[in-house]
Amino acid sequence: MIAAGSFLGFLLAGVPISFALILLALVYIAVTGNWILLQSFPQQLFGGMENYGLLALPLFILLGEFMNAGGIGRRLMTLAMATLGSIRGGLAYVNLVANMMMASILGSTVAQITIMSRIAVPEMERAGYPKDVSVAITAAGGLLAPIIPPSMMFIIFGVIAQLPIGDLFIAGIVPGVMMFVGFIAVIAWLGRKHGFPATEKMPLRARGAAVLNALPAALIPIVIVGTILGGIATPTEAAAIAAAAAALIGLFIYREMSPADILPAFVSAGRNSAVVLFLIAAAQIFSWVITFENLPAMVAQWMQSLTTSPILFLLMLNLLLLMLGMVVDPIPAIILIVPVFLPVAQGVYGIDPFQFGVIICLNLTMGLLTPPVGTGLFTAALMSGLRAERIARLIMPFLASIALVLILLAVFPSLSTALKDAL
Known part of the structure; x- marks a missing residue:
């Protein structure tokens, strides 16, 4: 209890979550007097990063850097506009389709909202859409990034839960x-409410030219998903191939990227990767501590006293995750939740770990657009110059649709496992 109280105190004092997790282990060692554990402390810390699957993380981040520098995102938006832009409210649907294509490349909500805010929101404003609604649709579309492969959250969950990351990607498709x-459906409702214009x-001829121009950009998500689903490449190998393809397309086809942009892209990707990887290393320390505390067994006993139904367990867990996601970013939340609740879900309730992982990651994405933390929400507010509270109110229907999906996933496990099992 002293260790747990110290951890809470570190968080309230504003200590970064990664350092708080490491300090928690040191406090636990001091309180219990198990000084012999200090000998394995460095091994536990570095052991958290000794996983081949983690190599995919910096490669997907590098892919996002090359894609942004090479103008690939803008051409995916044009491709979506060429196929869907002529219907009423067409730009709103174009925004969402482009977000879906970007999600299959980036896997990061904040990066996706940043890029799409620059591309989609100005176009929608010029076409007569309310700015706040345009920003809300763009921000909501960013929530597809952590679920549609490749997903940074799936990579981290797979490493912590020791599950095949490629299978997690497949489980997230449906x-x-x-x-x-x-x-x-939400955009259709908003279109009737706000009277979206027809484009x-x-x-x-212009549509054909737009499609041809965007084909090289569209090859990137096809390469990622196709090589993984076809068993041709692992997620790590697919990320490397896609990053190389994005660089070549930006350099030699679109020519918006120059050789001088390559080194800054590597530096930026390395910096962003280091932050996440250090957090994962600290997560290993956290898992180590709660194993000694026997916390999963205590949680299992408590949950069994509340319900023996797997569905009720998942619904209660969803409520807990929703509250946690409002105050903690998704990656630290995964690190806190998975070591405690995954053994309970599997051992006590017989829940498939892939179903559990999809529900965890999908639920925590909602926290990206909910105050008071909501990094995606505040990114959208910063990029648009609007108040975060105004955007949050308009995003509520999108969050309600995610809640419905979560209920369906809890009741029907096959929605997250059938495709994986079939392949």
Whole structure:
């Protein structure tokens, strides 16, 4: 209890979560007097990063850097506009489709919202859409990034839970499509409420030129998903291939990227990767501590006293995750939740770990757009110049559709496991 209280105190004092997790282990060693554990402390810390699957993380981040520098995101938006832009409220649907294509490349909500805010929101404003609604649709579309492969959250969950990351990617496809369909329904409702304008039909020749121009950009998500699903490459290898392809496309096809942009992209990717990887190393320390505390067994006993139903367990867990996601970013939340609740879900309730992982990651994405933390929400507010509270209110229907998907995933496990098992 002293260790747990110290950890809470560190967080309230503003200590970064990674350092708080390491300090927690040191406090536990001091309180219990198990000084012999200090001998394995460095091994536990570095052991958290000794996982081949983690190599995919910096490679996908590098892919995002190359994609941004090479103008690939803008061309994916043009491709979506060429296929969907001529219907009423077309730009809103274009925004969502482009977000879905970007999600299959970036895997990061904040990066996706940043890029799409620059590309989609100005276009929607010029077409007569309310700015706040345009920003809300763009921010909501960013929630597809942590679910549709490749997903940074799936990579981290797979490392902590020791599950195949490629199988996690496959397990997220159907829930990601369900989210997309739910968002389409919300946009249709918003279109009737706000009277979205119809965009002019693009001439056939211009539409063909837009599609041809965007084909190289569209190859990147196809390469990622296709090589993983086809068993041709692991997620790590697919990330490396896609990053190389993005660099070549930006350099030699679109020519918006120069050789001088390569080194800054590597530096930025390395810096961002270091932050996440150090957090994962600290997570190993946290898992080590709670194993000694026998916390999973205590939680299992407590949960069994409340319910013996797997569905009720998942619904209660969803409520807990929703509250946790409001105050903690998704990656630290995964690190805190998985070592404690995954053994309970598997050992006590017989829940498939892939179903559990999809529900965990999908639920915690909601926290990206909910105050008071909501990094995605505040990114959208910063990029648009609007108040975060105004955007949060308009995002509520999208969050409600995610809640419905979560209930369906809890009741019907096959939604997250059938495709994986079939492949």
